[in-house]
Amino acid sequence: MPVGTRGAVKSVTHRDLVDLGAEIILGNTYHLYLRPGDGLIARAGGLHRFMGWDRPILTDSGGYQIFSLADRRRISDDGAEFRSHLDGSLHMLTPESAAEIQLQLGSDIAMVLDECIATPADQDITRMAMERSIRWARRARARWRQILEDPGASGVLVTNTGQAQFGIIQGGTHPALRTESAQATIEIGFEAYAIGGLSVGEPPNVMYEVVAQTAAQLPDLAPRYLMGSGLPDDLVECVALGVDLFDCVLPTRNARNGQLLTRHGPLSIKNAQYAEDPLPPDPECGCYTCRHFSRAYLRHLYVAGEMTAATLNTVHNLYFYLDTMKRIREAITFGSFEQLRLEFRQTFSRRPQH
Numbered sequence: 001m002p003v004g005t006r007g008a009v010k011s012v013t014h015r016d017l018v019d020l021g022a023e024i025i026l027g028n029t030y031h032l033y034l035r036p037g038d039g040l041i042a043r044a045g046g047l048h049r050f051m052g053w054d055r056p057i058l059t060d061s062g063g064y065q066i067f068s069l070a071d072r073r074r075i076s077d078d079g080a081e082f083r084s085h086l087d088g089s090l091h092m093l094t095p096e097s098a099a100e101i102q103l104q105l106g107s108d109i110a111m112v113l114d115e116c117i118a119t120p121a122d123q124d125i126t127r128m129a130m131e132r133s134i135r136w137a138r139r140a141r142a143r144w145r146q147i148l149e150d151p152g153a154s155g156v157l158v159t160n161t162g163q164a165q166f167g168i169i170q171g172g173t174h175p176a177l178r179t180e181s182a183q184a185t186i187e188i189g190f191e192a193y194a195i196g197g198l199s200v201g202e203p204p205n206v207m208y209e210v211v212a213q214t215a216a217q218l219p220d221l222a223p224r225y226l227m228g229s230g231l232p233d234d235l236v237e238c239v240a241l242g243v244d245l246f247d248c249v250l251p252t253r254n255a256r257n258g259q260l261l262t263r264h265g266p267l268s269i270k271n272a273q274y275a276e277d278p279l280p281p282d283p284e285c286g287c288y289t290c291r292h293f294s295r296a297y298l299r300h301l302y303v304a305g306e307m308t309a310a311t312l313n314t315v316h317n318l319y320f321y322l323d324t325m326k327r328i329r330e331a332i333t334f335g336s337f338e339q340l341r342l343e344f345r346q347t348f349s350r351r352p353q354h
């Protein structure tokens with residue numbers, strides 16, 4: 001899922017996203033709630049209509065952004081009290097209100113509010129956050145069901161009655177806590193499940209172990225979503241471990257910083273070595289950028305600070321990610337997945353070299 005934090009995937013149009021084959025994008029509850037407001041978006045007919053995107057949207061719960069506010073937030077059993085990064089105003093996000101906001105936005109997939117913690121965290125702190133996340137998940141599910149059973153009585157302007165709600169498995173890097181979290185969250189019962197609290201600085205081997213252990217406990221027929229992870233080799237490795245859905249700001253953010261991801265590893269387009277290089281960023285890539293432009297031209301745009309640099313780099317990086325997922329699906333179908341996995345390990349590996 002390309003990340004469209006504030007109702008837009010930075011620097012590209014929806015037309016680009018459709019051309020790239022993006023089937024679903026991610027929107028951000030925290031940002032949309034603060035500006036322009038979920039009420040305004042609901043009155044405009046919901047996020048799909050407001051932003052002119054008719055394919056699926058997943059919204060996060062806003063929790064991750066609030067926990068990143070550090071000294072501007074206070075967490076209690078009720079929820080998370082925080083000050084807006086825009087104007088300092090005081091707000092309260094609860095498991096119930098996070099569900100309400102997402103029903104007003106009308107996303108196709110809503111996430112429950114969970115407690116994210118700074119890592120590495122010891123077992124006691126991780127346990128407390130994990131247990132609170134389960135209590136919050138129960139409340140979020142109850143409120144969400146209650147609203148959808150009788151939208152008229154809820155005071156919430158529901159703009160998508162077909163919304164699904166995903167639970168989130170927490171528990172840090174502690175296998176016993178992951179197991180407890182998975183069992184309790186599955187018992188509450190959601191349309192599907194996400195693995196949260198990873199890609200926060202832990203070594204890749206640790207992340208893969210936690211994903212393997214957690215994914216193995218999730219129901220076979222429900223999609224599994226690994227939140228916020230997505231180096232190219234992580235996609236391949238984590239699909240092997242049973243993950244279906246990913247989101248990551250890396251392809252779009254790195255594009256704006258001049259880093260292009262290719263089959264042969266990352267390429268920093270700002271480097272002087274590309275000043276007169278007539279090749280496209282990746283000669284094997286079929287994206288619009290690689291079909292039309294040279295490294296020399298892209299480097300020039302980047303160095304000159306042209307806005308088009310961000311657009312063309314983003315088109316390439318998103319193509320690379322979406323094409324990687326397509327290649328994974330095809331490799332699974334044709335029985336050549338292990339070969340693809342090996343290929344990625346050789347070009348992108350974050351695993352320690354043995």
Ligand SMILES: [Zn+2]
Nearest residue numbers: 285287290316
């Ligand atoms: Zn390309």
